[in-house]
Amino acid sequence: MITEKKGRITKLLFLSILLSFINITLFADIQVEFRNSKEKAYIKTVKIDNIEYFAVGELQKVFKAKHIAEDRLENKLSVSIYNETISILLNSSYASFKGVSHNFQYDCFYRNNTWYLPIHFLKNTLPTLFPSKIRFNTNNTISADSVTDNRIKVIVLDPGHGGKDPGATGKISKEKDITLDMAFILKNKLEKELDGVQVLLTRSKDEFVSLQNRTKFANNQQAHLFISIHCNAALSKSIKGIETFFLSTANTTESRAVEALENSVVMDYEGGQEAVKNYDDLQMILADMHQSEQLEESSNLALRIQSSLMEKSSTIDRGVKQAGFYVLRGAFMPSVLVELGFITNVDEEKKLLNKDYQNKLADSIVEGVKSFKQKYD
Ligand SMILES: [Zn+2]
Numbered sequence: 001m002i003t004e005k006k007g008r009i010t011k012l013l014f015l016s017i018l019l020s021f022i023n024i025t026l027f028a029d030i031q032v033e034f035r036n037s038k039e040k041a042y043i044k045t046v047k048i049d050n051i052e053y054f055a056v057g058e059l060q061k062v063f064k065a066k067h068i069a070e071d072r073l074e075n076k077l078s079v080s081i082y083n084e085t086i087s088i089l090l091n092s093s094y095a096s097f098k099g100v101s102h103n104f105q106y107d108c109f110y111r112n113n114t115w116y117l118p119i120h121f122l123k124n125t126l127p128t129l130f131p132s133k134i135r136f137n138t139n140n141t142i143s144a145d146s147v148t149d150n151r152i153k154v155i156v157l158d159p160g161h162g163g164k165d166p167g168a169t170g171k172i173s174k175e176k177d178i179t180l181d182m183a184f185i186l187k188n189k190l191e192k193e194l195d196g197v198q199v200l201l202t203r204s205k206d207e208f209v210s211l212q213n214r215t216k217f218a219n220n221q222q223a224h225l226f227i228s229i230h231c232n233a234a235l236s237k238s239i240k241g242i243e244t245f246f247l248s249t250a251n252t253t254e255s256r257a258v259e260a261l262e263n264s265v266v267m268d269y270e271g272g273q274e275a276v277k278n279y280d281d282l283q284m285i286l287a288d289m290h291q292s293e294q295l296e297e298s299s300n301l302a303l304r305i306q307s308s309l310m311e312k313s314s315t316i317d318r319g320v321k322q323a324g325f326y327v328l329r330g331a332f333m334p335s336v337l338v339e340l341g342f343i344t345n346v347d348e349e350k351k352l353l354n355k356d357y358q359n360k361l362a363d364s365i366v367e368g369v370k371s372f373k374q375k376y377d
Contacts, residue, residue, distance in 0.1 A: 002308035011332055024141065030054075030122060032062050032142045037145070045119055051106055054121040056088075063144070068114070077108070077115055078135065081126075082133055082145070083224070084332070088117070097129050098219075098332055120313070152225060153374050155190060155199045156218040158327065160230040160262070163208030165269045168233030168261070170343035176229040178352050180338065183230050185362040193366050210270050213261075213373065215330035225301065225369065226335035227326050231343040231352060233261060240345040241316030244306040245337040246298035247328040258339065259323040297334040303340060305368030312360045315341060315348065334372075339367065 029042040045054045056077065061083045070077050070090075077088040087096045089107060095102045104125045104135040105116035123136045126213070131252030133145040159179035161167030180203070187199040202214040220225045232243070267273075293334055302320045310317045318339075328335045340361055341348040351357045 018019070030119075030142060032144055032315075034144055034146045038147050043097055043122065043142075052121065053106075054119060056108075056117055058116040060111075062309060074289065081203075083128060085131070086113045086129065088115075090115075092308045095116075095129075102128060105252055108370040136175055152194075152376065154221055155192075155197060155225045155227065155369070156202060156221060156223040157186055157199060158202040158214050158228040160228060160327075161208055162203050165208055165265050167265075168231055168343045170231075170349040171346060171348060173343065173353055175233075175343055177339070178231050179229045180204075180206065181238075182358055182362065185358055186227075186229070186365055189362050189366045190369065193370065208269065211327045212330060215326055215335075218333065218335075219329050223333050223352060225372075226328070226331045226333055227365070227369075228260060228307075228325070228335070228337040229341050230337060232258065232339040233344045234265065235344055237344055237346065240342045240348040241318040242309050242313060243318035243321055243322045243339045244302040244309070245321050245325065245339070246302040246329075247322070247325065248293065248336060256269075256323070257326060258321075262337070263324075263326050270355070294332070294334055298328075298336060299366070299373045301334050302336045302374070303342070304372045305336060305365055307363060308368035308371070309338070309340075309361065309364040311367075312364045313341075313357075315351075 005098060029044050032041040032043060034040070043054050043058045043062055045052050056079065059079055072090070075090045079086045079088065084097070087236075088094070089096070091105050091107055091109060093104050095104060102116055102125050105120040108115055108117045110116075117224075117358050122142065126134045127136050130250065135143045137143060157252075159176070159182070161174075161176035161179060163176075165176065167179070169175065184204075187201060190197060190199045200217075200223065202217050203209045214228070216224070243258075252293050299320065299322075306317075306320045323337075325337050328337060341352050343352065343359075
């Protein structure tokens with residue numbers, strides 16, 4: 001009796017081990033073909049409980065994902081492909097990308113020291129996130145853009161204000177005119193100094209462009225950097241100096257004041273309270289995991305530009321600050337806002353209108369961008 005039971009248990013044990021082997025078997029690999037290249041890659045897939053999965057590390061191998069970082073504290077896995085970050089909520093079937101959630105059907109899970117994602121992520125999610133770059137074909141292959149080049153190649157300059165919105169006004173000039181002049185000078189210098197870099201402007205004449213459309217433009221152009229150019233204003237005519245901002249919720253009263261000034265365009269020229277509400281919905285983007293990762297690069301870019309500006313301008317260093325500018329909120333690339341000086345200070349207004357001084361400021365910004373580019377390229 002006892003030996004027979006033992007035998008049955010052994011058989012059952014053997015059977016269940018066999019079954020578990022059958023449950024996790026290797027499945028057909030997915031071939032990835034790169035456009036404009038003979039290069040090919042394969043994504044290994046495994047079938048678990050009849051659902052096909054792949055290890056997240058395959059993305060690193062195939063798409064040269066810049067980094068795959070697991071953050072247990074925030075319960076997410078970040079994967080950077082084509083310079084964009086996808087945040088995957090651990091143990092769920094959700095990914096967040098540019099503030100939008102995407103469902104990939106089956107929960108991702110952790111096994112044998114790696115995270116597994118369902119193949120739905122390759123077939124549907126990636127082609128949805130990168131419609132112009134990744135396509136899943138009917139013959140179970142993927143066509144994708146080559147992914148080797150991570151360099152900064154497109155920079156969007158944003159001359160503040162314009163058209164019906166003059167920005168701050170000085171004794172003899174308007175902010176909107178100085179910012180446009182500066183943008184043109186800066187564009188020429190950047191394109192001359194940085195090989196192969198294309199510089200685009202959110203406006204190239206005296207016209208009104210809503211704050212939302214400025215960042216939308218940068219996103220559509222898939223810009224790698226966004227630099228918004230402004231002049232400052234203060235009630236006290238003695239106040240002067242340069243300051244550079246990067247995005248966050250404003251953390252000091254002073255930053256809030258500049259933030260209010262630059263954001264007032266929404267109240268004044270973009271449809272008042274209703275428009276403000278729309279922009280505040282953009283706060284959700286701020287909360288999105290994606291943008292927080294750009295904060296570090298934005299603050300680094302701001303630091304480099306500000307310190308470079310201080311070397312040549314001999315005005316007061318008002319430092320690098322954080323503020324919640326609407327114009328920076330929707331941008332999905334490192335973004336900064338530079339306040340080149342106070343138009344309300346008679347001396348500084350004169351300097352801001354001086355061609356030599358404008359060139360000096362532009363040279364400094366180029367230096368800042370150059371050193372940033374050297375670090376991150
Ligand atoms: Zn401004």
